[in-house]
Amino acid sequence: MGFLLYKVDENTMKSMIKITGLSLILLFNNVALAAQQNVVLVTLDGVRWQEVFNGADKNLLNNKEFVKQPAQLSNEFWDERVQQRQQLLMPFLTQTIAKQGVIIGDRAKGSTMSVSNPWYFSYPGYNEILTGEVDESINSNDKVFNPNKTILERLNAQPEFKNSTALFGSWDVFPFIVNTQRSKVQVNAGFMPVADDLFADAALLNALQTEIPSPWHNVRLDSFTYRFAKAYMLAKKPRLLVISLGETDDFAHDGHYDAYLKSAKQSDAFLKDLWQTIQSTAGYKNNTTLIVTTD
Template sequence: MRRILFLLSFFISVSALAQPAQNLILVTLDGVRWQEVFNGADSTLLFDPVYSRDTASARKQFWAATPAERRVRIMPFLWNTIGKQGQLYGNRQLGNRMNVSNPHWFSYPGYNEILSGYADDRIKSNDKIDNPNVTVLEFLNQQPDYKGKVAVFSSWDVIEAAVNEKRSGIPASSANEPSHPVTSADSLLSDLTTLYPREFGDGVRADFLTYFSARQYVKQKQPRILFLSFDETDDLAYAGRYHDHLRMVQSIDTYLADLWKMIQTMPQYAGKTAILVTTDHGRGHTPKARWKDHGTKTADSYQIWLAAMGPGVATSGEQSNGPVLFQNQLAATLARLLGFDFKSDHPVGKPIDSISSGNR
């Protein structure tokens, strides 16, 4: 009898894993290092008044005795929910590596690689030039069940070019573009977007406004695919504001916890939605001032990380060892989680089998 029950449990588990997700959320945190994701706060930056103006407050908020405690202080949703119910990649201290494959190690080439599965050397600046490559979002928007049900919300205005809003027809709310209020909540968000100080210039919307605009859209429109791209983590790092950078990472983690909690109350999403969280590039680490920088002149800023959870994603937590993974594998992985093989007129990295092998 025990053998029968074991086999029954096994087949139920395999069957559940094999069911593709019906909805997908992709989240990017611009320029967040794997070091903070897996180890928490870096003491050499957290306790230095050059990078953390109020070191006493920084210590109280983010310091703890062990890396495991420190990382939870920054990203409790990532570790207490995704870490227990999904998978995390990129802890190089455990021999698990994930890299960008583009040769530039900065934002637009990274976003193109994430979305198109292709490190295209034509994209070698952060100029707002429409992406010549078909992205996985555009591919999915062409599928009958997903047509008109893909949405993009980004803090950085170049993201609307990365998804090629004009060609793809995917609505991409970015930076400080005007909205068309329908409800009083919409009107408030529109006013805040217009009037809130633009700390990092007209091309960047405050991340909290990006999140609440996306949340309102999810409530009203219920898209099946949502790309949510945050930016201020990178801007704060450029400015050398380490404590503020960590607070922004923590805030975004809180937004994701709120979004996940909300969609679990919505029949369309509950138990049917996969989420992937990643970054476009890494940052420097030695000497410590290189944390502010990235790009080919900054060693190791090609190193990235990934978190995944939801239907089709095994509950295996933090990964160790294994083959080197690449950013160009994410597009095909996203499609595979929904039961599709991403095809395009350009090369596409293969899906990450350890995430999506149940959805073939």
């Protein structure tokens, strides 16, 4: 279960509004890339549709088992009005993107979407998103090279898209999901560094990534993932870029609803900065479809 948002230019809207469900492969092949456009796909791992469309959950907000300082968190994220709660948590995603693009997944209003695989966790979900197909044999999050070809690999095999696809993710399993051993797609995930000459502060961020402890052994902090991905986009100009943020999922699994909300809010800020960067960069401006979804 999840949500899906598209932010598109006016010329693409009529085609985009007809798309439902997880038909991302059709989008890549038939809409954006076929029209010589670019696609940036951002996944917010573990973000619930309830928070996206309704803001903070009052029952969880006041539950001391999941929140250390309920009063302080309520001051930051609670309002009796749903629209105000949305703006307190994810204002860019729920207001700007939803108004200028297409939004799917508010089950309370009958807008439903779900994964097709029976497992409802990460590796099967990302396989489905990136290949457009369900493979029920992928039934764990183990580091096993994916036998299926993702859209990144399929495009990378075409001469006109060679070295024009890339994925940056916080979770260290993505090299296996994209099967870098076979696909040769540019993937940076987990605690992998970037080339020191990619951008001015690359060496500093590489050092900070090793110096600042992550709460998890296999997921880095999303700020590094986003900054690396943004720098790569500006330097290499990929036609298809996937950015997978992971903090929300891990904070939720750890039972830290306060950190989950703050990470979701920061993810929204990343989305705003990403879209502003796209719209101020030659080759991307008015020529890029931004897709935001969850696994």
